[in-house]
Each structure stands twice: as C-alpha cells, then as structure tokens.
Amino acid sequence: MDTLPPLFLSLSLSLCLLSLATLVSARHALAGDFLRLPSESDTRGTRWAVLLAGSWGYSNYRHQADVCHAYQILRKGGLKEENIVVFMYDDIAFNEENPRPGVIINKPDGGDVYEGVPKDYTGEDVNAHNFFAVLLGNKSALTGGSGKVVDSGPDDHIFIYFTDHGGAGVLGMPAGPFIFADDLNEVLKKKHASGTYKRLVFYLEACESGSIFEGLLPEDINVYATTASNAEESSWGTYCPGDYDGPPPEYSTCLGDLYSIAWMEDSDIHNLRTETLHQQYKLVKERTIGGGSYYGSHVMQYGDIDLSSDVLFQYLGTNPANDNFTFVDENYLRSSSKPVNQHDADLIHFWDKFRKAPGDSAKKNTAQKQLLEVMSHRMHIDNTVQLIGKLLFGVEKGPEILNNVRPVGSVLVDDWACMKAMVRTFETHCGSLSQYGMKHMRSFANICNAGIKNEQMAEVSAQACVSIPANPWSSLQRGFSA
Numbered sequence: 001m002d003t004l005p006p007l008f009l010s011l012s013l014s015l016c017l018l019s020l021a022t023l024v025s026a027r028h029a030l031a032g033d034f035l036r037l038p039s040e041s042d043t044r045g046t047r048w049a050v051l052l053a054g055s056w057g058y059s060n061y062r063h064q065a066d067v068c069h070a071y072q073i074l075r076k077g078g079l080k081e082e083n084i085v086v087f088m089y090d091d092i093a094f095n096e097e098n099p100r101p102g103v104i105i106n107k108p109d110g111g112d113v114y115e116g117v118p119k120d121y122t123g124e125d126v127n128a129h130n131f132f133a134v135l136l137g138n139k140s141a142l143t144g145g146s147g148k149v150v151d152s153g154p155d156d157h158i159f160i161y162f163t164d165h166g167g168a169g170v171l172g173m174p175a176g177p178f179i180f181a182d183d184l185n186e187v188l189k190k191k192h193a194s195g196t197y198k199r200l201v202f203y204l205e206a207c208e209s210g211s212i213f214e215g216l217l218p219e220d221i222n223v224y225a226t227t228a229s230n231a232e233e234s235s236w237g238t239y240c241p242g243d244y245d246g247p248p249p250e251y252s253t254c255l256g257d258l259y260s261i262a263w264m265e266d267s268d269i270h271n272l273r274t275e276t277l278h279q280q281y282k283l284v285k286e287r288t289i290g291g292g293s294y295y296g297s298h299v300m301q302y303g304d305i306d307l308s309s310d311v312l313f314q315y316l317g318t319n320p321a322n323d324n325f326t327f328v329d330e331n332y333l334r335s336s337s338k339p340v341n342q343h344d345a346d347l348i349h350f351w352d353k354f355r356k357a358p359g360d361s362a363k364k365n366t367a368q369k370q371l372l373e374v375m376s377h378r379m380h381i382d383n384t385v386q387l388i389g390k391l392l393f394g395v396e397k398g399p400e401i402l403n404n405v406r407p408v409g410s411v412l413v414d415d416w417a418c419m420k421a422m423v424r425t426f427e428t429h430c431g432s433l434s435q436y437g438m439k440h441m442r443s444f445a446n447i448c449n450a451g452i453k454n455e456q457m458a459e460v461s462a463q464a465c466v467s468i469p470a471n472p473w474s475s476l477q478r479g480f481s482a
C-alpha cells in the first residue's frame with residue numbers, strides 16, 4: 001500500500017508574505033547622515049518588537065523558524081532583548097522529529113536561528129489574551145509567561161510580526177480561541193488612545209491575512225500593516241520537501257513561509273538605514289506573487305500608507321556588518337520555485353513521513369494512520385460545512401452564499417459576535433474546526449451576513465453532525481475556536 005492518490009503529489013504550498021514600502025526620505029540626500037553610526041538621535045525613544053508564531057507541531061516547523069529568524073535580525077539590528085517579546089510554542093527545537101536537536105533553520109543552507117531566543121511566552125501561554133495584554137503593556141492581565149510586555153512611551157516605535165495559519169477574519173493560536181480581527185483592531189486603537197507609541201508597523205503572514213485589516217484598520221492611528229495575502233487567498237509555505245529548493249532530505253517539513261522569508265532575507269543583507277518600508281514592500285510583493293503562476297499571493301498594505309516612507313532602521317535597527325550594502329532597487333534574491341499552500345503544508349509533512357518510512361514497518365503504519373486521520377478530519381469539516389449551507393439556504397443557494405466574497409475594501413462580517421457564536425455552535429455539534437477548518441471562516445461570516453439566527457444554526461448543525469468524530473483532529477480538547 002505504497003501508492004496514495006495523485007492528489008498528494010500535486011500539492012502546492014502557499015505562505016503569506018508582507019510587503020514594505022519604498023520612499024526615499026529626504027535624509028538620504030545628506031551623505032553625512034549615512035556615515036553616522038546608529039544613535040539615539042536617529043530615532044528618539046525605544047524600538048520595541050513583538051514576534052509571534054501561532055502554531056504548534058512539527059508539521060508547522062516553519063512558523064517558529066520564521067519567528068526565531070526575525071529575532072536574530074532584530075538583535076543584530078541593535079534591539080535589546082528586554083524590548084523584544086517572543087511568543088512561540090517551543091516544541092520544535094527538541095521535537096523527536098527534528099533531525100538536528102536544539103537547532104532550528106529557516107532556509108535549506110541556513111544556520112541555527114534558535115540560539116538565544118528568549119522563552120517569554122511558550123506552550124499554552126501563547127494565546128490571544130496574553131498577546132493583547134503584552135501589546136497594551138498590561139502586566140496584571142497576563143497569565144503565565146516571563147511577564148515581559150511592551151512598556152512603551154510616546155516616542156517609541158513598535159514592530160509586530162505574526163506568522164501562522166489564518167482564515168477570513170481569524171489568526172491561529174495554539175491554545176484557546178483564535179484571534180478575531182475585530183478584537184485585534186480594537187486593541188490597536190486602544191494602544192493608540194493610550195499615547196504609548198509614535199508609530200507601529202505590523203507584518204502579518206497568514207492565509208487570507210488581508211481580511212484582518214480590510215475595512216477595519218483606521219488610517220489615522222499611525223499604524224502601517226502589510227499582509228502576506230489579500231483577504232481571500234492562501235499564503236504560502238516555502239523550502240518544502242519535494243522542492244528543488246527544499247530542505248535537506250532528513251527534514252520532512254517546510255522550513256519557511258514565502259512572505260516571511262522575503263522580508264527577512266531582504267533585511268538580512270541590507271543597510272536598513274537606506275531602505276524604506278515601501279522599498280521592502282515592493283520587493284516582498286514581487287517575490288511573494290510567485291512569478292504570476294498559480295501559486296503565490298498578493299502582498300497588501302493597510303492603515304497609514306504614508307508611514308511607509310520611513311526607513312526600516314526606525315523599526316528593525318540595522319546590522320553594522322551590512323553598512324556597505326545599501327539598497328539597490330532590484331530583487332536579486334532567488335525566488336522560490338515551488339511553494340506550498342499553507343492549508344496543505346501539513347499534508348506534505350504527513351505524506352513525506354509516510355513515503356520515507358521503510359515498507360511494512362511500524363513507522364509506516366503509524367505514518368499512514370496519521371495521514372488518513374488528517375484526511376478524514378478534512379473531509380468531515382468540508383462536508384459538514386457544505387451540508388449546513390445546503391440545509392440553511394437550499395441545495396443551489398447554499399454554496400453560493402457560503403462562498404460569497406464582499407467587494408474589496410469591505411469588512412468581512414457586520415456582526416462579529418454573531419460569527420463567534422456560529423463557530424461555537426458548529427463546534428459544539430461537529431467538533432473542533434482546528435487549523436484546517438479556518439478555511440471555512442468566511443462561511444460562518446456569511447451565515448451571519450444572511451441573517452441566520454443561532455437557534456437555526458444549532459438545529460442544522462445537530463442534523464449535519466450526529467456525533468463528534470473520535471479522530472484527534474476533531475476533538476474539543478484544545479477548546480473552542482471562538
């Protein structure tokens with residue numbers, strides 16, 4: 001039983017990328033400024049950063065690898081450890097499947113990025129509640145973790161980088177509910193109202209990540225955000241098994257995400273005092289689109305676009321070793337040949353494990369069981385959501401209403417509380433959506449937009465799901481998603 005449907009072979013992985021904007025600031029004209037070493041006079045106040053990987057499990061290796069890499073860039077750039085808050089589950093470096101114990105890499109020939117990364121919030125402490133408390137600098141709201149928060153003042157610059165799975169209006173979290181877009185934007189507004197930053201830049205990698213800010217992020221709170229994808233497409237994983245640019249053969253997992261490695265590999269080599277957010281946005285956008293073929297995603301920008309004329313130095317600092325590598329306006333980074341859609345990246349992992357296990361071994365059986373469980377969870381979720389749509393709206397109208405995409409610039413859903421309630425109702429009857437189920441978030445939004453009441457949803461969910469499948473992917477052990 002070595003052959004699986006060709007479906008497995010034709011997967012392509014996608015990740016979400018961010019983009020930076022390019023504008024030449026007037027200061028570039030002053031050669032004297034170039035030659036000066038970084039000093040407090042270049043940026044009054046302090047640079048803060050929050051780095052968050054929202055996933056767990058070896059099949060999601062790449063998100064924690066991204067975050068570790070980002071940490072190294074910021075430290076080389078001159079940020080202090082006390083000003084960088086790291087959220088990551090921390091189950092990768094010493095995972096039994098990791099071929100290099102204690103080491104995490106973010107590209108095939110890359111060095112260790114794990115060393116020195118602080119364990120501020122790990123395991124179940126990586127949750128939406130702590131993320132918001134850290135951003136708001138509210139220590140008393142924290143549960144667990146190192147207690148480090150963004151204790152910023154009015155002159156400070158804040159950089160937030162988030163990488164994980166996502167869906168329309170949501171970002172993943174290893175524990176507890178997902179992050180919902182309305183809550184995140186409220187937190188940003190609250191942070192602004194507290195007068196505790198000058199400017200804030202948010203780089204976001206996740207599927208459908210444009211939906212997190214579209215129609216929600218104000219233009220007048222000094223926040224500039226770029227997202228790996230627009231509101232309705234996947235983002236992409238890269239350096240995946242099977243790619244010519246893939247990981248060393250002993251790795252059965254993707255090493256990075258396309259948008260993420262694009263901004264980081266750019267930041268790795270340039271003098272960031274001469275490169276603007278806009279210039280990086282353009283480079284990252286070009287690399288993430290994947291050469292215009294069927295894979296790749298559209299990097300978007302939201303919020304106060306004027307901020308993108310800032311040099312990256314104001315947020316990321318700069319590595320003195322790159323002082324002679326000023327920005328040149330062309331993308332000479334390799335573009336990735338065969339990224340994989342984020343929704344399918346875990347399948348690549350389970351398939352690769354299955355493929356590599358010796359025939360007839362216990363390992364092979366386990367790998368096959370895992371693969372089938374993942375597949376059966378996917379089918380269960382896809383089928384029940386579709387069935388619920390048909391029960392609510394009829395066989396013809398069901399799929400149309402569930403998949404409806406509002407015009408560009410519109411917010412995903414009018415009533416976020418309704419959307420959260422629909423998710424809970426679904427999960428009560430049908431089991432957890434889990435990571436893969438995030439792709440159906442738009443359906444829950446549209447059920448609310450169509451005016452369906454929670455009681456109707458409960459009734460059809462009970463009809464669609466007679467019992468909750470016993471499969472670990474369908475269990476409720478990690479709590480409701482909303």
Ligand SMILES: *[C@@H]1O[C@H](CO)[C@@H](O)[C@H](O)[C@H]1NC(C)=O
Nearest residue numbers: 133136137138139140141142
């Ligand atoms: C901090 O969090 C606590 C607990 O959630 C809350 O009661 C308090 O109002 C928060 N403080 C601020 C300044 O938001």
Ligand SMILES: *[C@@H]1O[C@H](CO)[C@@H](O)[C@H](O)[C@H]1NC(C)=O
Nearest residue numbers: 271319320321322323324325
């Ligand atoms: C940059 O170039 C100058 C002049 O060639 C040289 O003296 C300096 O060491 C170089 N700096 C770095 C970091 O390579």
